[in-house]
Amino acid sequence: MQQWLNRRWYEAASPLPGLGPLAWLYGKAVQRRRARARPVQHLPAPVIVVGNLTVGGTGKTPLVAWIARALTERGLPVGVISRGYGRAGHAVRVVSGQSNWRSVGDEPLLLYRHGGCVTVVGRDRVAAARAAITHGARVIVADDGLQHFALVRDCAIVVADGERGFGNGRLLPAGPLREPLERLAAADVLVLNGPPEHLSLQAAAIHYPPLVLHMALELGEARAVCGAERRDLRAFLGTPVHAVAGIGNPHRFFRALRQRGLSLIEHPFSDHRPLGAAELDFGDDRPVLMTEKDAVKCEHLAERRLWFVPVEATFDVSEAARLLERLVRAVDAFQGSCGG
Secondary structure (H helix, E strand, O other): OOOHHHHHHHHOOOOOOOHHHHHHHHHHHHHHHHHHHOOOOOOOOOOOEOOEEOOOOOOOOHHHHHHHHHHOOOOOOOOOOHHHHHOOOOOOOOOOOOOOOHHHOOOHHHHHHHOOOEEEEEOOOOHHHHHHHHHOOOEEEEEOOOOOOOOOOOOOEEEOOOOOOOOOOOOOOOOOOOOOHHHHHHOEEEEEEEOOOOHHEEEEEEEHHOOEEEEEEOOOEEOOOOOOEEOOOHOOOOOEEEEEEEOOOOOHHHHHHHHHHOOEEEEEOOOOOOOOOOOOOOOOOOOOEEEEHHHOOOOOOOOOOEEEEEEEOOHHHHHHHHHHHHHEHHHHHHOOOOOO
């Protein structure tokens, strides 16, 4: 179903008849939700929100990890907050090294492992932020908090996939947009993940914020899902391997592997899909390469053929400096307004 919708939303297929009125109703619901968002007391820490206007993956999580690491290296204690999509329950939880993905979500567990900074999940983002501050955070980075209207923010960053852009430019369910494109104008930064190939990015340019940056996702070396072994991706050349991706845009992962010369047997799954032995039984002993997000859900499978390939957000030197300068400026402005 998700792949079928993606073709309707992001490729040149015509939208289904009858979805226009539903999209109009969805837009009205978004307006009402924004209007009814409860007032928020200003938190005792600046908040940087990273989100997207579309459903599905845009590369947001690697960017959150990049931001958390960059601010931490400047001596700013960071707290990452997230809803923890797909986890059991809605209570606020602090992620730890003993956390299970089922209780905190796959992406928060991944973010904690990447940066080691305070990571808190909770449906109530304000409560999660307060918990992170209680645990020592002095800067809050909100993963996917753009549509959490009650959350005050000092810097808002929108991430867009260069390959898929904003699709057909329509609101759900006629298109992939969570909010109208005009929402871009309220952001501080737009980060384009990959070359801006989709035509919708040109149409949306009139709404772009003043700072537009270009990010790439760089593949690391393959790592065993169970164990500490690592291999250069060149070790998988010469014979087809299975490629598994349960992320918002699986084909971005597949394309990146192909660009490294690998021959793939593709297995796309829906985003956040739990993977077990049955889903990974392909009837042969070929190696299986998966995303790191999928790997956190497969660590209980003691199979030597399972490998994950981590990705890291990268910018060229000048654009990395511009992004960091904008982040630090938001922190300094917050501290100045508080007399700190």
